[in-house]
Amino acid sequence: MELTSNQTHPAFPTLLSGAVHQESEQTRSQAYTTGRKTVGTPFVDKPRMTCRDVEVYYGEKCAINKISIDVGCNEVLAMIGPSGCGKSTFLRCLNRMNDTVPSCRVVGSICLDETDIYHPSVDVVPLRAQVGMVFQKPNPFPKSIYDNVAYGPRIHGLTKNKVELDEIVETSLIKAGLWEEVKDRLLEPGTGLSGGQQQRLCIARAIAVSPEVILMDEPCSALDPIATARVEELIAELRTQFSIVIVTHAMQQAARVSQRTAYFHLGDLIEVGATDKIFTNPKHRLTEDYITGRFG
Ligand SMILES: Nc1ncnc2c1ncn2[C@@H]1O[C@H](COP(=O)(O)OP(=O)(O)O)[C@@H](O)[C@H]1O
Ligand SMILES: [Mg+2]
DSSP states (O other), X not given: OOOOTTSOOTTOTTTTTTOBOOOOHHHHHSOOOSSSOOEEOOOOSSEEEEEEEEEEEETTEEEEEEEEEEEETTOEEXXXXXXTSSHHHXXXXXXXXXXXXXXXXXXXXXXXXXXXXXXXXXXXXXXXXXXXXXXXXXXXXXXXXXXXXXHHHHHTTOOSSHHHHHHHHXXXXXXXXXXXXXXXXXXXXXXXXXXHHHHHHHHHHHXXXXXXXXXXXXXXXXXXXXXXXXHHHHHHHHTTTSEEEEEOSOHHHHHHHOSEEEEEETTEEEEEEEHHHHHHSOSSHHHHHHHTTSOO
């Protein structure tokens, strides 16, 4: 099941009707941050997601300070920066995962296509299918390989019968580069796979509900170099169908997999630009200090 940007997601056909966010061309072109002003090119033509003036608080503490950035279609956007600078916090805003943290408050606007995802009419369950997440540590459910992938399509009612479900499971595992390794053992537990295979299973599980965006928070940090290389190859392939936002502490990984890179520093978005430019010719001194190893 392929979706283009103009089609409605099957899990929520009237996704957020009434929650359409209006934005003029003029507001799009402005850089918004009032803390440290973001340098570079945070905005793109025809964005998939638009984030404007996003602030995140844990209680009184501000963890993200007025960040504005777009996520483009069919791009891998890498988010880098020193530990504690807010990368995970910001990533979790993109599918409202921060809703699960009681002290956390998100201000500003985040839209997926035309829809404000923080609008009260938005149901987070289908939202998290559209904006899927892959975590640092592979976390397959204690179920069979088949049932891990079939889980989302089942709870969202995406298939009419077993034949359709089998097809989604197979195509998702193929796209995740895992089918050949598991096709003869689909009923064995997902937790019995190697770490790298488990992470690709989690990616297959995210893909199975036809997301538009996949968020990845340091997806390779628990993997060995060979499994990491396999997941990086997969990310490159997935870009043809999805937008991917990846947090990574490995700068070489950002350089290998992403088209754009965003550098965060103490809750500010310091610089965004084409990955090759960020790594060879950063505009901001803080970005340069970080990528040359003087900070972080
Ligand atoms: N659940 C939480 N409750 C309170 N503070 C948090 C929570 N999660 C993160 N923080 C704080 O928010 C800031 C950003 O953290 P985080 O987003 O995890 O950074 P990064 O992913 O860049 O390492 C840090 O100061 C961290 O201590
Ligand atoms: Mg983090």
